[in-house]
Amino acid sequence: MLKRKATAQWNGTGQDGKGTLSAPGGVLSSTPYTFGARFNQEAPGTNPEELLAAAHAGCFTMAVAFSLQQQGFVARDLHTDAVVVLDKTATGMSITGVRLTLSGSAEGVSAEAFRQVAEAAKANCIISRALSVPIELEIV
Numbered sequence: 001m002l003k004r005k006a007t008a009q010w011n012g013t014g015q016d017g018k019g020t021l022s023a024p025g026g027v028l029s030s031t032p033y034t035f036g037a038r039f040n041q042e043a044p045g046t047n048p049e050e051l052l053a054a055a056h057a058g059c060f061t062m063a064v065a066f067s068l069q070q071q072g073f074v075a076r077d078l079h080t081d082a083v084v085v086l087d088k089t090a091t092g093m094s095i096t097g098v099r100l101t102l103s104g105s106a107e108g109v110s111a112e113a114f115r116q117v118a119e120a121a122k123a124n125c126i127i128s129r130a131l132s133v134p135i136e137l138e139i140v
Contacts, residue, residue, distance in 0.1 A: 075106050079104055
């Protein structure tokens with residue numbers, strides 16, 4: 001069993017306070033996050049939804065690479081944009097979906113086989129399986 005850890009620290013009210021996020025890997029080391037960074041794209045810092053998008057992009061892209069490898073191919077310059085959609089719902093703000101946009105290739109793989117690999121990765125990557133929202137995939 002693998003376990004991954006991160007910590008959050010917060011001071012102040014929900015709207016006017018501020019906090020930091022840290023994780024043992026070092027990428028998050030007292031990384032600031034605030035209400036403004038969460039709901040105003042101009043504010044500095046990160047937010048949980050942005051981190052979820054980064055995690056999903058990374059997980060999905062690795063899953064595509066592993067699947068290609070299992071079929072005897074090597075991924076070439078895979079690039080995924082992940083957009084976590086946050087909307088106001090009857091119960092408050094909610095993540096209502098994720099949009100993944102993938103570009104890249106692998107030598108010798110047809111466009112249809114590449115699409116099949118990507119669709120399987122979308123359905124089966126660890127982060128996708130943890131989410132209970134619709135996930136869209138576009139391959140460009």
